Structure formats: C-alpha cells, structure tokens
Amino acid sequence: xxxxKLIDLIRARATQARDDVVLGIGDDAAxxxxxxxxxxxxxxxxxxxxxxxxxxxxxxxxxxxxxxxNLSDLAAMAAEPAWCTLSLSLPDGDPAWVAGFLDxxxxxxxxxxxxxxGGDTTRGPLSISVTVHGFVDPGRALRRDGARVGDGVWVxxxxxxxxxxxxxxxxxxxxxxxxxxxxERPRPRIALGRxxxxxxxxxxxxxxxxxxxxxxxxxASGVAVRLEVDALPGREALRPHLGDDAARMLQASxxxxxxxxxxxxxxxxxTVRAAADAAETGVEVTRVGTVVAxxxxxxxxxxxxxxxxxxxxxEHFVP
Ligand code: ADP
Ligand code: MG
Numbered sequence: 001x002x003x004x005k006l007i008d009l010i011r012a013r014a015t016q017a018r019d020d021v022v023l024g025i026g027d028d029a030a031x032x033x034x035x036x037x038x039x040x041x042x043x044x045x046x047x048x049x050x051x052x053x054x055x056x057x058x059x060x061x062x063x064x065x066x067x068x069x070n071l072s073d074l075a076a077m078a079a080e081p082a083w084c085t086l087s088l089s090l091p092d093g094d095p096a097w098v099a100g101f102l103d104x105x106x107x108x109x110x111x112x113x114x115x116x117x118g119g120d121t122t123r124g125p126l127s128i129s130v131t132v133h134g135f136v137d138p139g140r141a142l143r144r145d146g147a148r149v150g151d152g153v154w155v156x157x158x159x160x161x162x163x164x165x166x167x168x169x170x171x172x173x174x175x176x177x178x179x180x181x182x183x184e185r186p187r188p189r190i191a192l193g194r195x196x197x198x199x200x201x202x203x204x205x206x207x208x209x210x211x212x213x214x215x216x217x218x219x220a221s222g223v224a225v226r227l228e229v230d231a232l233p234g235r236e237a238l239r240p241h242l243g244d245d246a247a248r249m250l251q252a253s254x255x256x257x258x259x260x261x262x263x264x265x266x267x268x269x270x271t272v273r274a275a276a277d278a279a280e281t282g283v284e285v286t287r288v289g290t291v292v293a294x295x296x297x298x299x300x301x302x303x304x305x306x307x308x309x310x311x312x313x314x315e316h317f318v319p
Pocket of ligand 2: 119
C-alpha cells in the first residue's frame with residue numbers, strides 16, 4: 001500500500017481525543033498545548049526486527065511493546081503520559097501488518113490516554129521508533145542521580161520472566177504462556193512511578209537487567225549498591241522451567257522486564273509500601289538491597305557471599 005494510504009489508515013484509527021491536542025496527524029507538524037507550569041518529559045525508543053523481537057512476531061505484540069517500552073521510561077521519571085509520535089520503516093507497506101500493529105499500539109495508548117499526534121512512514125528494514133511526551137511538576141521527576149547512602153533499593157513486580165521466554169524461543173521450545181505475556185505485553189508502571197514522586201530518591205526502569213540498570217544509578221549518583229540477588233521477586237514463576245542458578249542469572253541480568261527499580265530513604269519502607277498500595281496497580285514492591293558508599297553494584301547470594309554473573313546485562317554492539 002502507498003505511503004499516503006497507510007497514513008490515512010493510521011489517522012483514521014488514531015482517535016484518542018485530548019483537549020491539549022490542537023492539531024494532530026495531517027499537517028506538517030502537530031500543535032500541542034502543554035499544561036501551564038509543568039515540565040515536559042520526552043523519551044524515544046526503537047524496536048528493530050530480529051534485534052528487539054523475533055522475525056514473524058505478531059504485529060499486535062510489536063505495537064504494544066513499541067509503546068510500552070517508551071511509556072516505561074516516562075514511568076521511571078514519574079511522568080504522566082500525554083502524546084506520542086510514531087516512525088514506521090516498513091519493508092513492503094503491508095496494510096494488514098500495520099492494522100495488526102495498530103491493534104496493540106492503540107490498545108495500550110487508550111489505556112493511558114495517550115494521543116498519537118504524528119509520525120513518519122518510510123520504506124526500509126522493519127523498524128519502529130516511538131517518541132512519548134509527558135508532564136511532571138517541576139522538581140518532582142525521579143532521576144538516576146538521586147540515590148543516597150543508606151537508601152533502600154526496591155523493585156516492582158517480578159523479574160526474569162521476559163528473559164526466560166526469550167530463552168525458550170531461542171531454544172526452539174514452546175514458550176510458557178505466563179512468560180510469553182511478560183515478553184510480549186509488558187505493563188508500563190505509570191501509576192507506580194507517579195506514586196513514587198516525593199517518596200523515592202532515584203528511579204530507573206529495568207530494560208537491560210537489574211544489575212546493569214542499577215549500575216547506571218550508581219554511576220549517576222556516585223554510590224554503590226549491595227543487591228541481594230536471592231531477594232529478587234519472581235523466582236517461583238521460573239522454577240518449573242529453570243534450575244535455581246539459571247533463574248538467578250536471568251533475574252539479575254535478563255532484560256525486557258520493564259519493572260521499576262528505585263531507591264528510597266532506608267527508614268521509609270512503610271511509606272514506600274503505602275505509596276505503592278495507593279497507586280492501586282496490584283503490583284508488589286520488594287526491597288532487594290541497600291545503597292552504600294563506593295562504586296558499582298555488589299551482588300550477594302542468600303548466604304551473604306559475593307555473586308558474580310556470567311553476563312551483566314544486555315548492551316548493543318557488545319559481542
Ligand atoms: P511531511 O512530508 O510534511 O513530513 P508526511 O507526509 O510525512 O508529512 O506526513 C503527513 C502527516 O501524517 C503528518 O502529520 C505526519 O505527522 C503524519 N504521519 C506520517 N506517518 C505517520 C505515522 N506512522 N504515524 C502517525 N502519523 C504519521
Ligand atoms: Mg514526513
């Protein structure tokens with residue numbers, strides 16, 4: 001299908017109405033009205049065929065995930081999502097693929113009241129880039145550089161499920177449904193992130209594995225973290241599929257979970273739990289470590305012995 005027909009198809013389905021969209025898809029650019037006094041929070045993420053998802057993945061899952069990974073970045077900043085733009089590079093302009101993609105993408109957009117306000121449609125290798133825009137009260141954004149010595153380290157939800165699903169796919173095994181859901185339909189922790197503003201000191205979303213992502217917090221904050229790897233939530237869901245060592249490895253270093261990892265003052269555990277409860281997401285938060293003086297993440301097993309992963313986490317361009 002030709003470019004303009006595809007854009008018409010997208011425009012006809014991008015019907016999420018927001019008062020702050022003065023002009024959406026159709027002109028040279030979108031016209032948007034940010035709320036007075038708020039800071040604009042902007043994030044972008046790309047999914048490439050064969051790199052971020054297996055070739056032949058259901059386009060609805062690709063669409064969901066393309067937006068989910070972006071909303072997850074807004075969640076980690078404690079932002080309220082508002083708008084997004086979508087760049088589609090398509091090998092052959094297949095309208096059925098685009099329709100399926102929009103099923104997933106727009107389902108998630110409508111859950112969070114996000115309006116698709118523009119984009120670009122080109123021919124090339126299958127690749128999807130999304131930009132999301134959200135708002136946060138000035139000074140309330142959660143950043144990577146706010147962790148303080150003495151903070152508790154927390155994660156939301158469960159870890160390792162998405163990486164376990166990817167492992168089963170790579171091994172040519174049938175992917176267990178619960179794990180598949182974790183890989184294909186990650187839930188951005190928007191409500192939790194917003195509830196943590198004013199409670200957490202630092203926050204990051206877990207895209208590359210908690211060890212790697214916590215490492216970024218350590219560098220940005222100039223601190224170290226003692227992480228209890230056996231306290232990472234979600235081990236039970238992996239047990240039917242993996243031995244304890246392999247499960248621990250995936251929980252610490254497997255990517256794609258899109259949970260939040262945050263730090264909060266060491267004496268604020270009750271406040272953290274109350275904030276998570278108030279967000280009413282049904283997502284548990286678990287304390288998994290402590291911020292200490294020094295550099296880097298030190299992982300400890302349940303006996304307090306230092307634990308070293310074979311691989312720290314996902315990084316592009318690293319063989
Ligand atoms: P221009 O040539 O001025 O950049 P385009 O022909 O690329 O305009 O796009 C026309 C309109 O359609 C613009 O408003 C653009 O934002 C929108 N658009 C194009 N591709 C997409 C897409 N994949 N998703 C959403 N909007 C799109
Ligand atoms: Mg264009």
